[in-house]
Amino acid sequence: MSFTIATTVDEVLVALGAGARPIAGGTDLVVGARHGKAALPADLVAIDRIDELGGVELDSAGVRVGAVMSHAELMSDPVIVGSYTAIADASALVGSPSTRHVGTLGGNVMNGSPAMDTGAPLKVLGATAELRSVTGGRTMSLDELWAGPGRTTADPAELLVALHLPPAQDRCGSAYVRLEYRRAMEIAVVGAAAAVTLAADGTIASAAVALAAVAPTILSVDGVDEALVGCTPADAGSVAAALASEQAAPISDLRASDRYRRHCIGVMAKRAVDAATRRADGESIAVPVNRSLGIGAA
Amino acid sequence: MTTSYELDVNGVTYPVTAEQGKNLLSVIRENVGLTGTKEGCDDCECGACMVLLDGQPVNSCSYLAVQAQGRQVTTIEGVMEGPEMHALQRNLLEAGGVQCGFCTPGMIMSAKALLERDEHPELDAVRIGLSGNLCRCTGYAKILAAVEATAVELNP
Numbered sequence: 001m002s003f004t005i006a007t008t009v010d011e012v013l014v015a016l017g018a019g020a021r022p023i024a025g026g027t028d029l030v031v032g033a034r035h036g037k038a039a040l041p042a043d044l045v046a047i048d049r050i051d052e053l054g055g056v057e058l059d060s061a062g063v064r065v066g067a068v069m070s071h072a073e074l075m076s077d078p079v080i081v082g083s084y085t086a087i088a089d090a091s092a093l094v095g096s097p098s099t100r101h102v103g104t105l106g107g108n109v110m111n112g113s114p115a116m117d118t119g120a121p122l123k124v125l126g127a128t129a130e131l132r133s134v135t136g137g138r139t140m141s142l143d144e145l146w147a148g149p150g151r152t153t154a155d156p157a158e159l160l161v162a163l164h165l166p167p168a169q170d171r172c173g174s175a176y177v178r179l180e181y182r183r184a185m186e187i188a189v190v191g192a193a194a195a196v197t198l199a200a201d202g203t204i205a206s207a208a209v210a211l212a213a214v215a216p217t218i219l220s221v222d223g224v225d226e227a228l229v230g231c232t233p234a235d236a237g238s239v240a241a242a243l244a245s246e247q248a249a250p251i252s253d254l255r256a257s258d259r260y261r262r263h264c265i266g267v268m269a270k271r272a273v274d275a276a277t278r279r280a281d282g283e284s285i286a287v288p289v290n291r292s293l294g295i296g297a298a
Numbered sequence: 299m300t301t302s303y304e305l306d307v308n309g310v311t312y313p314v315t316a317e318q319g320k321n322l323l324s325v326i327r328e329n330v331g332l333t334g335t336k337e338g339c340d341d342c343e344c345g346a347c348m349v350l351l352d353g354q355p356v357n358s359c360s361y362l363a364v365q366a367q368g369r370q371v372t373t374i375e376g377v378m379e380g381p382e383m384h385a386l387q388r389n390l391l392e393a394g395g396v397q398c399g400f401c402t403p404g405m406i407m408s409a410k411a412l413l414e415r416d417e418h419p420e421l422d423a424v425r426i427g428l429s430g431n432l433c434r435c436t437g438y439a440k441i442l443a444a445v446e447a448t449a450v451e452l453n454p
Contacts, residue, residue, distance in 0.1 A: 030360045101351075
């Protein structure tokens, strides 16, 4: 049994190589252990006080978002809110103020829940994941990272150190919306993120839509870009909705039936595309879209 | 297996010897001996166990006590200003925002953190600030009124 509060990434990597597991806010790990989902690992290394793992930095390749950025930090970060707004929409919906202060983006990504709020935004924004271990580093797409519910392809000795986002385009906007039964301490019944770029004539120049809680992992909707290019903003949402409902592969559980999820994911996809399009057109819709547009629980 | 470390709770350093996996709530109540922080759901849902960690609210039932080393923990016992009640405590009493009282310590900790980052919160911001705290008695209206009255009183 050991518990180490690490101050450098190298220290974490050595500990992971020796079999320790990382803990940041512990919102999934500790609660999961208390539920009997998985015992608390015997050896833990705390990664929440490492400067290298924090921050949002602009670089030539776009933006680097440190893995231990908390949801509270992300929802008010000027770069994230300004250019990668869907992530801020998602972080602002996670749990409660306390969950958002200790819960991190990296924890959300590596926990691998198909219902994670930040996953669909990261996918439509083209994020890649940077993993490191004592033997080196690699960067992979999120499709390569997520292997199934609660599972990733990362080796236990690897640490997610950052998410990388490509540079924001002119006239682009993004949004994440979710169906929820209450406004706090909630998990998405279904969720949808959209990223839209507008052409000079106001039609859609490019688009991406990804879905939460309708498949074993976050699902990118195929064919959205081809189907939406040239659409007017008034038509785009409905086109995306049809594709989303068609491609969703939801399960039934105590939160919703598969039929209800399949219907509602179309509604959420339309609302995400509509909000992303309005933002791309320069309209300011405050984070989170769920609250600003009265989507979800009253 | 136990581990030994120190915790700063309400400005006092306490030596702690406890199981590595023991949560902050249990260490505060059993090792430190401050029982104002309550165990409600023990599942990160109800907020009765809310404490502040470096000024930010944390559900202490679901946070490892060892991870609070080197940080300032504030519990309801640390809210009083000498012999005087904090304005939040007084306003909750005056507004009748307390019935059984079990949620009250957690409510106060969340409200205190909210007012420290937002001096003049809109009603909706107060609702969001308290959204991790459940009260099964009051219906919330009087609690919200007490927090709003405190904001006006502290930041006129």
